[in-house]
Amino acid sequence: MLLKPHSRIQVIEGAKNNLPDPEALRGASAIRELAEGLTADDLLLVLISGGGSALLPAPIPPILLEEKEKLTKMLASRGAAIQELNTVRKTLSLLKGGGLARLAYPAQVVSLILSDVIGDPLDIIASGPTAASSHSVQDCLHILAKYNLLHSLPSSVEAVLSISPTKPTAAEDYSHVCNVIIGSNTLALAEAKRQAEGLGYATLILSAAVCGDVGRYQPELVPTA
Template sequence: MDQDSQDFLKRLFDAAVAAADPLVTLKAHLPKPPKGRTIVIGAGKAAASMAKAVEANWPGPLEGLVITRYGHGLPLEKIKVVEAGHPVPDRQGQEAATEILRLLEGLSEEDLVLCLISGGGSSLLAKPGEGITLAEKKALTQALLASGANITEMNTLRKHLSAIKGGRLAVAAYPAKIVTLMISDVPGDDPAVIASGPTVPDPTTSADARAVLEKYRIDIPPSLDAFLESAAPQTPPASHPAFARAETIMIATPQASLEAAAALAASEGITPVILGDSIEGEARDVAAVMAAIARQVKLHDQPAAKPCVLLSGGETTVTVKSDQGKPGRGGRNCEFLLALALHLGGLSKIHAIACDTDGIDGTEDNAGAIITPDILKQAAAMKLDAKSCLARHDSYSLFAALDCLVRTGPTRTNVNDFRAILIL
């Protein structure tokens, strides 16, 4: 039954990813062609597949450039695809972002800008504000990634140190109409948070950005401090006429992917329970809560009777503390699963999968992993200390040794994490 359970979990993940495939979802949301030019721009892990969908379905001439993560590109005929650094920005992203701004120069009211935005766009649209170096942005990004800050907090700070995010891209396109097609990878599907909201008004302030720095005790150099000091008057106000010419359409969301997985489970006689599409928090803390719910189902058939699968999405975090030594390998999904296994303690007939829908868990080569009820016994038989691996954030090494990793390669979409816990 173990192999059947693992296959079932993988099919749930595949269904969730398929529901967010822009090659399927984007066509229905394309606007009408304009009288003037059509410029396609964008950034994110799904940028290349979104651009491919536009090329396949657009009835008129178009041109443009999109930026995606290394290894996530596709060969296109009319739209240039640039691969750049993620999650830490690099020179390629900076140069491509500058080229995007050049494409928007001199547009008229009769022109249309199609902006394709998905998760990962914040680091890929690497255009630091005046007086800020790319090296400084890199250092800040690395500090934020290690701090445990959630995606909303990270992007609040990124917007206030950028020359292109926080609505500035819409202003650059004005007076052309700009239609942004978005794939959400953030809790709540807030377009101002996805890729740091390059085409929508920014509701946050430089004081909010400073509060993030203070909360996580992150020091910044004088250049960044000076830019934050002057950022408030530079942020485009919601009353700017560019936003009256801007439209945002969500073409894929975490909730839709969870519903696709739930429909598959129900069709196979497994009761689906969607716990939430926007769950945040430390990966190991979320695991403790999920384990408690799974235990309640197993022992008391609450909140649903067995067989049942608990589904959830969102984005957990992993905080690496300076006193923990050099961290091992493993993204937030693998960390969640290892903590979950330890909390379940080998409880029978409970299997789980946790994967990032972009196909990359953190910075490794896997989407996530699958755990079985006997995984701790398997680890002990190989003299692997699960608790020690969790303490060192080294879940990848343990799951690799046990052949539990899920590898998909880049999916070219991203609706964040997908978790499923099957209780039989």
């Protein structure tokens, strides 16, 4: 991004190939520092989209970025769904799972969110930095057990899990936050339907929740002649 000289906008590019890296960690640290310095007179405007989990890495000490990245890769390689990946990520993060919103208190927080997750669960999109988490450490442990990773965790991850809250965060702790979905699969389908009907087509949305491995649904080619 090209900025004018002396611009107040700071750009930190990171998470190449959608993987957390030192630049993304530097960006997350800058965002954390900004949020911690806010007061009741401030408004924090947050823009969230898919890929936010990799762009905002802030592992809970003593977890290292490399350790969290390795664990995420192992989960993904064993077929973990995005909901499962982000449940583990936010359990091990300072900023995910509502952490950014908690740090910003007492400032007002407004998040404009582009959803890439079916059903638009606020605490799963980008691992929910401004949303109350609906998951507990038990959910994280269940996922790790499901993919046979409980006995191969770094000691730092074990230490964090042992002191993590046993209950999901309370929604009332986020009364200073307004989360708004501004783009999603559901909204896109509704607009496509509206446009098609405006052109005179009869339309029907079959589903906004189709998911799975596209490789399993390759249509058979039928000869036409």
